[in-house]
Amino acid sequence: MSRSVLECEGLVRAFGDLVAVDDVGFTIAEGETYGLLGPNGAGKTTTISMIAGILEPDAGSVRVDGEAVTTTTTGAKAGIGYVPQDLAIYPDLTAAENLRFFGKLHGLRGSGLDERVGRVLDVIGLVDRAGDRAETYSGGMKRRLNIGIGLLHEPRLLILDEPTVGVDPQSRNAILESVESLSGEGLAVLYTTHYMEEAERLCDRVGIIDAGRIQAEGARRQLVGLVGERDRVRLGITGRAEHAAAAAASLSAVVEASAGDGCIELIVNDARSALPGIFEAVGSVDAGINGVEITEPNLEAVFLHLTGKALRDE
Amino acid sequence: MIRASLLIAAKDVRQRIRDRSAIMLGLVAPLGLAFIFSLIIPDFGGGDFVVRVAVVDEDGGLVSQAFTDQVLGPFADEGLLEISDAGSRDETLGLVADGGLDATYVIPAGFSSDVLAGLPAEIRVTGNVDAQIATEVAAAIAAEFTGTLTGAQLAAQASGADVGLLALQAAQAARPVVLSEAEAASKVLDATTFFSAGMAIFFLFFTVQFGVASLLEERIEGTMPRLLAAPIPPISIVGGKAIASLAVGVIAMAVLTVASAVFIGADWGHPIGVAVLIAASVLAALGIMAVIATLAKTPEQSSNWQTIVAVVLGMLGGTFFPVSQGPEALADISLLTPHAWFMRGLGELHAGGGPTSVAVPVAAILAFAAVTVGIAGLRVNRMVRL
Ligand SMILES: Nc1ncnc2c1ncn2[C@@H]1O[C@H](COP(=O)(O)OP(=O)(O)O)[C@@H](O)[C@H]1O
Ligand SMILES: [Mg+2]
Numbered sequence: 071m072s073r074s075v076l077e078c079e080g081l082v083r084a085f086g087d088l089v090a091v092d093d094v095g096f097t098i099a100e101g102e103t104y105g106l107l108g109p110n111g112a113g114k115t116t117t118i119s120m121i122a123g124i125l126e127p128d129a130g131s132v133r134v135d136g137e138a139v140t141t142t143t144t145g146a147k148a149g150i151g152y153v154p155q156d157l158a159i160y161p162d163l164t165a166a167e168n169l170r171f172f173g174k175l176h177g178l179r180g181s182g183l184d185e186r187v188g189r190v191l192d193v194i195g196l197v198d199r200a201g202d203r204a205e206t207y208s209g210g211m212k213r214r215l216n217i218g219i220g221l222l223h224e225p226r227l228l229i230l231d232e233p234t235v236g237v238d239p240q241s242r243n244a245i246l247e248s249v250e251s252l253s254g255e256g257l258a259v260l261y262t263t264h265y266m267e268e269a270e271r272l273c274d275r276v277g278i279i280d281a282g283r284i285q286a287e288g289a290r291r292q293l294v295g296l297v298g299e300r301d302r303v304r305l306g307i308t309g310r311a312e313h314a315a316a317a318a319a320s321l322s323a324v325v326e327a328s329a330g331d332g333c334i335e336l337i338v339n340d341a342r343s344a345l346p347g348i349f350e351a352v353g354s355v356d357a358g359i360n361g362v363e364i365t366e367p368n369l370e371a372v373f374l375h376l377t378g379k380a381l382r383d384e
Numbered sequence: 385m386i387r388a389s390l391l392i393a394a395k396d397v398r399q400r401i402r403d404r405s406a407i408m409l410g411l412v413a414p415l416g417l418a419f420i421f422s423l424i425i426p427d428f429g430g431g432d433f434v435v436r437v438a439v440v441d442e443d444g445g446l447v448s449q450a451f452t453d454q455v456l457g458p459f460a461d462e463g464l465l466e467i468s469d470a471g472s473r474d475e476t477l478g479l480v481a482d483g484g485l486d487a488t489y490v491i492p493a494g495f496s497s498d499v500l501a502g503l504p505a506e507i508r509v510t511g512n513v514d515a516q517i518a519t520e521v522a523a524a525i526a527a528e529f530t531g532t533l534t535g536a537q538l539a540a541q542a543s544g545a546d547v548g549l550l551a552l553q554a555a556q557a558a559r560p561v562v563l564s565e566a567e568a569a570s571k572v573l574d575a576t577t578f579f580s581a582g583m584a585i586f587f588l589f590f591t592v593q594f595g596v597a598s599l600l601e602e603r604i605e606g607t608m609p610r611l612l613a614a615p616i617p618p619i620s621i622v623g624g625k626a627i628a629s630l631a632v633g634v635i636a637m638a639v640l641t642v643a644s645a646v647f648i649g650a651d652w653g654h655p656i657g658v659a660v661l662i663a664a665s666v667l668a669a670l671g672i673m674a675v676i677a678t679l680a681k682t683p684e685q686s687s688n689w690q691t692i693v694a695v696v697l698g699m700l701g702g703t704f705f706p707v708s709q710g711p712e713a714l715a716d717i718s719l720l721t722p723h724a725w726f727m728r729g730l731g732e733l734h735a736g737g738g739p740t741s742v743a744v745p746v747a748a749i750l751a752f753a754a755v756t757v758g759i760a761g762l763r764v765n766r767m768v769r770l
Contacts, residue, residue, distance in 0.1 A: 122613045124770060125770055142618065144615040144616060147613060152613040157606055160395070160605070160607060167398070175391055175614040175615075176614060
């Protein structure tokens with residue numbers, strides 16, 4: 071096992087009565103990509119903010135390469151590349167100016183700065199537009215610049231907070247590819263998302279977070295094992311999906327049931343033998359079925375299994 | 385820490401310079417308005433300040449003669465007064481009403497004999513409504529003279545001396561008393577300088593307002609988390625904002641001073657005195673605008689409140705019209721603004737004072753700066769967070 075770059079433990083943060091993050095801790099090793107997977111409001115951004123040293127924790131500690139990170143430390147922060155969830159660029163400055171400014175803030179200067187700015191512009195594909203103001207860029211270009219700033223000073227730990235939200239599929243794929251190649255260079259990456267597919271594709275290990283707590287943690291295979299030898303069944307529903315879910319949940323073969331928008335998701339022991347009974351139960355509550363999908367359990371199923379909720383609320 | 389502040393300041397200044405509306409507000413508007421105002425509004429004092437008066441001497445006695453010859457004469461010789469030949473009382477008052485004269489003295493029949501008999505007597509001063517300062521000067525001269533007479537009368541009564549003789553002597557010796565008034569008049573800036581200075585200090589408050597308020601901007605724009613994540617002390621972010629504000633304020637004022645002198649002929653006075661006044665004023669403007677920014681929740685709210693405060697202080701501080709022309713209470717209230725002290729300081733310099741003549745105005749302006757920068761400093765930390 072290689073050296074750990076990030077170690078955090080016992081992180082707690084409340085906003086008034088709401089405990090947004092409740093005893094969160096994990097480590098990330100060199101070259102490893104760690105995913106925090108959880109729905110909106112789970113506490114991902116709050117956790118990351120404490121790790122990046124921009125939010126004071128109520129309890130707990132963060133170390134990067136063995137050095138403590140707090141809101142006032144400057145040494146340890148130099149090792150972190152932080153890409154906020156919302157765009158954090160100056161629209162009235164050009165890409166090159168944005169990069170140069172943040173590069174200088176991170177202590178780069180002279181030819182080293184020039185070299186890194188040129189390199190990052192190349193990586194994020196903005197060489198041709200480097201002299202245009204960021205406000206003239208497309209959404210995808212702004213996102214790429216946003217990420218590029220985090221890479222500029224060659225951090226040991228790169229923190230990406232939901233970098234693909236609101237991004238068109240093409241840019242999204244480009245972002246995922248570049249994250250994959252970055253971890254290959256020995257960078258430790260902390261990646262938050264509420265997209266199960268991204269976590270499955272990118273992350274060596276995933277922490278499933280809900281309601282401020284890490285519910286389970288491990289490689290994809292380990293997590294899926296938590297669900298057991300079960301299948302995931304997704305039914306398209308006409309009529310009241312909640313009623314259909316409740317009816318299905320009453321069957322002994324159905325382990326978990328949740329209702330979505332026009333569909334229900336089930337975790338089922340042996341889908342083949344259980345399906346007729348499920349169709350009957352759903353039909354009995356005056357709901358129609360307009361589609362069936364049976365898959366192997368994935369992280370979404372794990373989340374459902376752990377929390378009784380669907381990962382996505384859309 | 386300093387390096388980080390300077391980096392942030394340089395970034396902010398770059399953003400300001402790129403913002404056309406900031407250049408409009410900081411340079412074009414003040415210079416343009418100063419030029420327009422100075423064209424449409426005639427001088428109310430300053431270099432070639434002359435009060436045009438006439439004396440309607442219905443008395444023709446010894447004392448009235450003394451007033452005309454001994455008191456008004458020397459002022460006329462100095463060029464402060466321009467004394468026209470008077471016709472009848474009605475004709476002269478008509479001229480004053482038309483603006484042909486700034487003011488007139490009417491010495492009623494029996495004035496001299498009343499004075500010599502120890503009775504109260506008055507010289508009536510009537511001024512043109514549009515020549516308020518001129519009227520004040522004219523009235524001050526008369527008031528000093530009658531005051532001297534009254535003093536002599538009282539002294540004579542107390543000592544049992546001959547009232548008439550003492551009063552006459554007093555009248556004839558009365559001349560130097562109003563010299564301080566004459567000096568006050570020359571502290572009034574000419575219109576071009578007045579409006580150049582008034583508009584410069586008025587718009588300075590808009591020019592520096594972005595400084596601390598841009599912390600709100602960074603939070604809205606989402607760049608604050610990135611600044612906080614950088615390996616710099618959080619306080620250096622505030623430092624950068626303050627430096628940017630100061631730099632832009634000083635640059636704008638310097639450009640306005642030079643441009644108004646070169647292009648529209650403003651006469652600012654001793655350069656060191658002007659520089660010190662500007663430096664102090666930029667600090668005070670920064671402090672006042674910063675306090676308001678720390679009270680606001682959004683950039684819009686901050687900008688709205690700052691605008692209101694800048695306009696109210698500017699009006700009260702006499703940047704659009706000389707407060708000396710308004711009621712006395714206004715002149716007093718105006719001293720609660722740095723603007724008034726700035727204008728006052730320039731008046732001192734205009735009257736030929738050196739850098740030390742602005743010590744009191746500068747101290748007053750620095751007091752505004754100290755208090756407001758202190759309050760803002762205590763409050764600003766809450767703005768440097770997510
Ligand atoms: N500054 C804040 N003030 C109050 N509540 C907050 C604040 N930031 C986050 N929260 C709350 O904390 C919880 C976790 O939020 P967040 O960490 O942003 O979740 P995520 O990033 O997983 O969507 C949410 O319920 C959110 O409303
Ligand atoms: Mg978030």
